[in-house]
Amino acid sequence: MAVLSPGLSRADVQISITPGVVLFPNTWSGENKDTGEKFSSSATNLGINLKFQWRDLYTGISVAGAEYEFNTKDYSPARPSAILPLKDDPIKIKRNEFDLLIGYYVWDMVSIFVDLRSKSLKWSDDYEITYAGLGAGVTGHYSFSPKWTIFGSLGASSLDIKSKERGYNERNIGDGVGTAASFGVLYRLTRMLNFYSTFKSQRQEYRYDNNITEIHDINGITIGFSTVFSL
Numbered sequence: 001m002a003v004l005s006p007g008l009s010r011a012d013v014q015i016s017i018t019p020g021v022v023l024f025p026n027t028w029s030g031e032n033k034d035t036g037e038k039f040s041s042s043a044t045n046l047g048i049n050l051k052f053q054w055r056d057l058y059t060g061i062s063v064a065g066a067e068y069e070f071n072t073k074d075y076s077p078a079r080p081s082a083i084l085p086l087k088d089d090p091i092k093i094k095r096n097e098f099d100l101l102i103g104y105y106v107w108d109m110v111s112i113f114v115d116l117r118s119k120s121l122k123w124s125d126d127y128e129i130t131y132a133g134l135g136a137g138v139t140g141h142y143s144f145s146p147k148w149t150i151f152g153s154l155g156a157s158s159l160d161i162k163s164k165e166r167g168y169n170e171r172n173i174g175d176g177v178g179t180a181a182s183f184g185v186l187y188r189l190t191r192m193l194n195f196y197s198t199f200k201s202q203r204q205e206y207r208y209d210n211n212i213t214e215i216h217d218i219n220g221i222t223i224g225f226s227t228v229f230s231l
Helices: none
Strands: 015-032 038-054 057-070 091-107 110-123 128-143 148-164 171-188 193-208 213-227
Touching: 015 057, 015 193, 038 091, 110 148, 128 171, 148 193
Parallel strands: none
Antiparallel strands: 015 038, 015 213, 038 057, 057 091, 091 110, 110 128, 128 148, 148 171, 171 193, 193 213
8 A cells, every 4th residue: 555645635725746755664574374484574664655636536656665684594485486595694685665546535534546556575686576466445534633634544455476587587476465554643844744654554465376375464653754735
């Protein structure tokens, strides 16, 4: 789910452009459902996003990324179509996410959206897994004073899984489903500058063609700033 700052109600403005930056300290954990083996690592994602709203309609783009490190002696996220290199160095995985979202306010403070999303996991030996698909969800916000707004969202997605590795063409290796939820608060520092913080939780279940099924969880608290340009 794209990390976008909450939108203004349609009564506030006709057109707005909202760029923002967000930090997301989080823990990425998971489990192989067949063996019970678990993994966990923490990192801080850095993300940027841009939202454009015209009356009831809005669209947004979000990119984010971080690098996670796992001990070679422990279980780490699966490489369904390739084995891990035989070495004692920590396993490092770069996790990058991209979201393109479009939504519509069905009420002043409630909107529905669809989300084209892609996530890649890239190991240090250039092995890469890409998860891509469509999602949908609902968002809401409520301003209980001129300065303070609470907001939240719920979403779900369906994903196709592909792998890239040396000596092979890109190939399909499975599919998955995901859910996400967030709840946060925004404070208007000035008429144009916002500060916001969000608790965010994601869960994905990946079913690979080699009969591995994994659960992945991402949980943490975002800290973000956004600037609103109104027309």
